[in-house]
Amino acid sequence: MADAAAPLPPHVSQQLAHLEHLGDASAFAEQIHALIPRCPLLENFSSGEVRLLVQFMEVYRAGPGVEIIREGEGGDFMLLLVEGAVEVRKRDRWNTPQVMARVEAGRTLGEMSMIDGEPRFATCVALDTVVLALISRESLARLIVEQPLLGAKLLMELVLMLSQRLRTTSARLLGLIDETPGASLAGNAAELT
Amino acid sequence: MADAAAPLPPHVSQQLAHLEHLGDASAFAEQIHALIPRCPLLENFSSGEVRLLVQFMEVYRAGPGVEIIREGEGGDFMLLLVEGAVEVRKRDRWNTPQVMARVEAGRTLGEMSMIDGEPRFATCVALDTVVLALISRESLARLIVEQPLLGAKLLMELVLMLSQRLRTTSARLLGLIDETPGASLAGNAAELT
Numbered sequence: 001m002a003d004a005a006a007p008l009p010p011h012v013s014q015q016l017a018h019l020e021h022l023g024d025a026s027a028f029a030e031q032i033h034a035l036i037p038r039c040p041l042l043e044n045f046s047s048g049e050v051r052l053l054v055q056f057m058e059v060y061r062a063g064p065g066v067e068i069i070r071e072g073e074g075g076d077f078m079l080l081l082v083e084g085a086v087e088v089r090k091r092d093r094w095n096t097p098q099v100m101a102r103v104e105a106g107r108t109l110g111e112m113s114m115i116d117g118e119p120r121f122a123t124c125v126a127l128d129t130v131v132l133a134l135i136s137r138e139s140l141a142r143l144i145v146e147q148p149l150l151g152a153k154l155l156m157e158l159v160l161m162l163s164q165r166l167r168t169t170s171a172r173l174l175g176l177i178d179e180t181p182g183a184s185l186a187g188n189a190a191e192l193t
Numbered sequence: 194m195a196d197a198a199a200p201l202p203p204h205v206s207q208q209l210a211h212l213e214h215l216g217d218a219s220a221f222a223e224q225i226h227a228l229i230p231r232c233p234l235l236e237n238f239s240s241g242e243v244r245l246l247v248q249f250m251e252v253y254r255a256g257p258g259v260e261i262i263r264e265g266e267g268g269d270f271m272l273l274l275v276e277g278a279v280e281v282r283k284r285d286r287w288n289t290p291q292v293m294a295r296v297e298a299g300r301t302l303g304e305m306s307m308i309d310g311e312p313r314f315a316t317c318v319a320l321d322t323v324v325l326a327l328i329s330r331e332s333l334a335r336l337i338v339e340q341p342l343l344g345a346k347l348l349m350e351l352v353l354m355l356s357q358r359l360r361t362t363s364a365r366l367l368g369l370i371d372e373t374p375g376a377s378l379a380g381n382a383a384e385l386t
Contacts, residue, residue: 169366
């Protein structure tokens with residue numbers, strides 16, 4: 001059950017004030033470990049490593065329809081979806097939200113902004129009651145100092161995830177460029193080697 | 194001058210056998226440190242950290258026209274371009290190599306394959322005499338174990354670089370999708386939050 005009195009970490013309190021804070025993720029260690037077969041971020045983590053990692057995570061709950069991440073906002077945290085499903089929406093050139101994907105438990109959201117501090121690329125809305133484990137940039141920094149090998153392992157998984165997404169996105173971009181009259185490879189994907 | 198007798202690290206010897214091996218990068222520490230203003234990977238590294246890092250790098254030289262990385266090949270290393278310039282080429286749907294970019298000293302090549310072991314996305318050809326500092330997946334793993342904070346710092350920079358590239362590539366993809374009749378956001382960029 002939620003501890004309504006659990007204090008929000010100050011650096012994320014504003015953006016997550018509309019979610020129910022369930023405290024740190026220690027109580028969810030087994031549930032998070034059970035997600036591993038569906039969780040690219042943690043696929044190489046042992047249960048001991050998960051037990052260490054959850055000490056650096058905070059857990060939140062949100063009801064259906066709640067906006068968890070908003071396109072264009074800043075944000076210094078990523079979220080692991082522990083329960084429930086989320087819809088990812090992005091505004092098109094006419095400012096109309098388009099559904100990009102439905103994301104299920106085990107997947108992560110918001111990695112890019114946690115890392116680079118740039119605005120959120122898309123909006124994430126809870127489709128049912130969702131439970132989310134949050135890692136902030138600050139807790140990642142603390143993890144690296146206090147548990148450097150575990151921190152490096154998490155970073156390695158993030159690099160791997162981003163690399164694979166970059167390949168997928170680049171392949172799709174190059175496919176579209178091939179099909180688009182006047183579009184050109186030049187200036188694109190300089191570093192995609 | 195090259196030490197022609199310097200042994201090639203066994204795990205990269207085949208793919209780099211046509212390059213001149215100059216030994217480990219310790220002798221290049223000052224030159225690599227001087228690259229920092231033009232080097233996204235090392236922009237937050239102190240000179241002391243560079244001196245540590247170079248012990249995990251091997252240096253190679255190649256003449257103009259030499260293929261350094263070949264599209265489609267496997268590869269478990271990344272390269273920091275220390276001197277010279279490189280042209281990045283990718284084959285289009287008609288299998289014709291297209292020039293994507295010219296890359297100058299300070300930039301890195303091949304990060305994605307080092308991390309994920311997937312085939313190289315593009316070909317890199319030396320435009321003049323180039324000097325390259327190589328980090329292999331194996332030496333990155335050793336760095337993380339022997340110097341965990343420095344390893345985590347390098348990984349953090351890699352995550353940041355990949356994240357920014359993913360944003361750029363995704364924005365370009367979404368721009369093209371907007372312009373392309375029949376193309377849709379759905380199924381794209383699910384994780385680009």
